[in-house]
Amino acid sequence: MEENVRGFLKERFDEAVIGEDNFRGEQTFQIKPESLIDICQALLEEVELDVRYLSDITVVDWLGHERERDGRFEVVYNLYSLSSRHRFFLSIRLESDRPTLRSLTDLWPSANWLEREAYDLFGIEFTGHPDLTKILTPEDLEGHPLRKDFPLTWEQPTFGWNKDAPPEVIR
């Protein structure tokens, strides 16, 4: 199955696939952000691969790490094929200022909440999302808490106390 996915992407989207990584047996393809929708659409329509299950969407913030040079945010789409029991990942790098991606809600309804979570906690904006609002954090919290420059102990709204002055990411 690993071969099939690789072959399919190479044949149809040779331009869009930047690289492949098989760390600890996890098949991850680095793809260009603009081709995300086309690749997912094609994967959904390809009956033989049977990639119908979007397991998860997550983000990694590489701020301050040497891998930041490829782009600060790494958005990872976790796809699974129910019939061939194969899991693989699509990884997209986004730059720090206004990270934006196309929403997958038209393809998978489950992307709705997963994208809202990525928006809430990392500030990735998904264009075409029907209801891109905060989902986990309180309404009046400014900033995106899972970013690495968001302080661990900053409490807002303040229930207890904050020792320091508000950090730069919260204006």
Added chain:
Amino acid sequence: MAETRTVTLNMGPQHPSTHGVLRVVLELDGERVVSAKPVVGYLHTGIEKTMESMLYYKALPCTDRMDYLSPMSNNLGYCLAVEKLMDIEVPEKVKWARVCLAELTRIKSHLVWLGTHSIDLGAMSMLLYTFRERESIIDVYEACGGQRMMTSYIRIGGLAHELPPDFESKVRRAVTEVSEHLGDYEALLTKNQIFINRTKGVAVISAEDAIAWSLSGPMLRGSGVKHDLRKSNPYSGYENFDFDIALGRNGDAYDRYLLRLEEIRQSIRIIRQTLDGMPEGPYRAHVPGVVLPPKEDILYKMESMIFHFKIITEGFKAPVGSVYQAIEAPKGELGFYITGDGTNKPRRVRVRPPSFVNLAALPCLVEGSLFADVVCAIGTIDIVLGEVDR
């Protein structure tokens, strides 16, 4: 002609049938639900951020506190992910003990679900019975890790301690009690006309929708999709055990009830197999510098003491890269996506929470149905808000 309009009704976050702090904003046309919008986040504690600020070892207790009804499953998922990241192979005995504990956890979680779901539907006495059996499983937890709920017993590279001497007898007693009383539950509910009326044909979801909404666990199998990570992508030695995947047919709340009862039976089967064939061996892998040495060695061996000190104070450095390990938790696919960045703390710990993803499909389950069925739909998803919000 009189003007008609829909009514917006707020349900929760302090409503007993929402199993915690779930809020649902309902738009009603008489008794019919026009639209439903779940609102979550009231229990958000930033567990992922907390875990990212800790050493790999010290992040473990955070996992107990997500799905607090199945702590051992969460421990297992996290430990397997870190072991994958660090490329550690654990001894056979550890694998078998972990399977045994994870299946006990499944029974425990399903028992709480059964009790609370029935109470939502008006069968008050069920909760008392299921909690009686749950107690004997918690006794096993207490004997293993010393804790009744937040066990943290499964550790990176093995277990926290050796299994207690009376482990086998305690587990056997617990599963015997559960299997004896399963018949009582069935007698109370399976042919109970009120229960059938409240659950049959309620909260229906088709197989295609279930896949499109990325449902997992009993929610997916209840619609007849044969997908169980224990079989499809075996972890921790599940390929050694003989069990069947329970399947539903109609994708309604009643099917999911029967399915979860069947899962309890299959779990009992697995647990008996683990007890019969439990291999001998150490309770922790021997990987100096990464896995804590056994306590006995620390007292007598210089190297063990040094490694213990080093691991506790500065931890171990993980390679740069990401791994994902999914397990079949009682509620569905529980995944840990862990990114190492060459330091002793994880760059990213992402929890793929089954409750969160399953709950997103609530509108799909209830729109067009009666208002009273919303309670049944929330119950049948089997959510734990600690995991939804993290």
